Amino acid sequence: MTEKKSIGIIGGTGKHGFGIAKKLAKDGYPIIIGSRDVERGITKANQLIEFLKDSPNRGQISGGDNNLASQADVIVLSIPISSASDLLDPIKHNLENKIIVDVMVNLKLDLLNKGDSTYDYLEKQYPTSKIVSCLKTVATKLLNSQDTIEQTDFVISDDPEALELGLSI
């Protein structure tokens, strides 16, 4: 069996990111929950460990700051798009050449260049990375529930490896 890639969740303390962490950790992915605050990241990781204590196949779970999370193999961006450059510029070197999973919804369309999606924005910022956009239309409530998600999701990527990962999660 191939080892699952580790997944760092920038903003993993939030509703959506924590729900993603639950699902992925339950599926056996090693997870690092990131936050602007080390203690908040650790606290959320401990909550997740407690939540999944009866899940036999769960992946390893840890937490800390966003810099720690950005050292994983795959990076999930689950932060408000308005904070993306402030949060990501200092850890930009850790995102290069990696798969970046974009779950951000650009509700205020004037935040990016006219017509740009979050996918376009990330492609420009991280030309060597492999971007996949997904989990944008899956309700946070569903991600946080114990139920199996039976819902259509839109998965977008130009890169076959990133697309495959997006489809699998």
Ligand SMILES: NC(=O)c1ccc[n+]([C@@H]2O[C@H](COP(=O)([O-])OP(=O)(O)OC[C@H]3O[C@@H](n4cnc5c(N)ncnc54)[C@H](OP(=O)(O)O)[C@@H]3O)[C@@H](O)[C@H]2O)c1
């Ligand atoms: N909620 C939904 O229903 C839903 C559905 C689909 C997609 N999304 C997208 O998923 C992403 C996360 O959504 P969410 O509802 O989980 O968001 P959130 O709870 O507002 O924020 C997620 C995390 O980002 C950090 N953060 C929050 N505000 C920030 C700020 N002003 N500056 C810097 N960091 C900040 C916080 O982590 P720390 O304080 O620990 O650093 C927070 O826990 C968003 O881009 C959203 O558009 C959300």
